[in-house]
Amino acid sequence: MGRNKIVAMTITAVLLLVWLTADDSVARYVDAVKESRVKAQSVLDKGGGSDDELMQRIRREAAELRVAPIEPRVDRVWKLIPGYNGREVDVERTYSQNRPTWVGGEIDYVYRQVEPKLRLQELGSHPIYRGNPQKKMTALMINVAWGNEYIPSMLKVLADEQVKATFFLDGSWLSKHTDIARAIQSAGHEMSNHAYSHPNMSELGREAALRQITRTEQLLRDQLGVANRWFAPPSGDYNQQTVELAASQGLGTVLWTLDTVDWKKPSPDTIIRKIAARVEPGSLILMHPTASSSEALAGMIRVIKSKGLALGTVSELLSTERLDSVESGT
Numbered sequence: 001m002g003r004n005k006i007v008a009m010t011i012t013a014v015l016l017l018v019w020l021t022a023d024d025s026v027a028r029y030v031d032a033v034k035e036s037r038v039k040a041q042s043v044l045d046k047g048g049g050s051d052d053e054l055m056q057r058i059r060r061e062a063a064e065l066r067v068a069p070i071e072p073r074v075d076r077v078w079k080l081i082p083g084y085n086g087r088e089v090d091v092e093r094t095y096s097q098n099r100p101t102w103v104g105g106e107i108d109y110v111y112r113q114v115e116p117k118l119r120l121q122e123l124g125s126h127p128i129y130r131g132n133p134q135k136k137m138t139a140l141m142i143n144v145a146w147g148n149e150y151i152p153s154m155l156k157v158l159a160d161e162q163v164k165a166t167f168f169l170d171g172s173w174l175s176k177h178t179d180i181a182r183a184i185q186s187a188g189h190e191m192s193n194h195a196y197s198h199p200n201m202s203e204l205g206r207e208a209a210l211r212q213i214t215r216t217e218q219l220l221r222d223q224l225g226v227a228n229r230w231f232a233p234p235s236g237d238y239n240q241q242t243v244e245l246a247a248s249q250g251l252g253t254v255l256w257t258l259d260t261v262d263w264k265k266p267s268p269d270t271i272i273r274k275i276a277a278r279v280e281p282g283s284l285i286l287m288h289p290t291a292s293s294s295e296a297l298a299g300m301i302r303v304i305k306s307k308g309l310a311l312g313t314v315s316e317l318l319s320t321e322r323l324d325s326v327e328s329g330t
């Protein structure tokens with residue numbers, strides 16, 4: 001019996017040792033799990049979870065910071081007015097950008113634009129006289145059918161002031177002065193359609209009016225590689241047929257908000273004062289290569305800039321894109 005007792009005690013001791021070893025491993029495992037849970041909770045407390053204080057505040061303030069888009073519309077006086085993008089907080093990007101350093105202070109918000117539901121083309125065939133008044137931009141429209149001698153000085157002013165304009169080219173002029181047109185284009189300006197032989201479009205039959213548009217459109221494509229978007233009727237003369245024919249070619253009919261009337265040879269100061277008194281967000285400003293406008297151009301641009309307005313091409317002005325760089329609070 002004594003020997004059996006010794007064997008039993010030995011077996012018991014071995015089993016106890018095995019149990020103690022296993023228990024220690026289990027304990028370490030349990031402790032490790034507990035520690036990982038504590039670390040995970042610590043990350044959440046510091047801003048690592050989708051429902052933490054930072055995320056909750058972003059979501060709360062996003063609703064207050066949202067700006068609804070403005071839909072395009074047809075105005076009784078100004079005809080077709082483009083829409084303007086709204087904005088909303090990009091919650092996920094704002095969270096990711098702020099999470100590493102945020103300790104409860106100001107949040108650096110990241111925005112994205114919200115487009116209007118309607119597009120201009122959905123409102124039918126109407127002319128455009130101005131951009132959206134909420135867009136703090138103007139555009140210079142330079143109609144070219146003569147005045148070659150003034151173009152170099154105007155291009156220099158535009159380059160010095162870092163302004164891009166839209167040049168509407170008469171087709172017969174373009175066919176004879178492709179070199180000048182290419183110089184304008186190489187300076188980064190927008191090139192567009194001003195009919196072929198400067199007619200009164202409202203006096204033309206359908207086929208003749210269409211030829212005025214398509215001949216110049218083909219020159220813009222073939223000579224300059226331009227995918228044009230706009231048609232400016234000579235002398236601002238048009239009828240509904242004109243607008244519809246332009247639209248059939250994928251072109252919007254553009255007129256002006258402010259006219260320098262430079263063909264009457266006003267003094268440069270007269271033009272500058274007129275622009276200073278009347279320019280506003282969305283203005284389309286008409287001029288030609290003339291002595292009056294070439295001498296007034298620098299002053300016009302500086303007056304426009306002094307009012308906190310950007311200058312862009314016609315396409316830039318009439319787009320729905322926001323101008324966050326010149327709008328406070330964006």
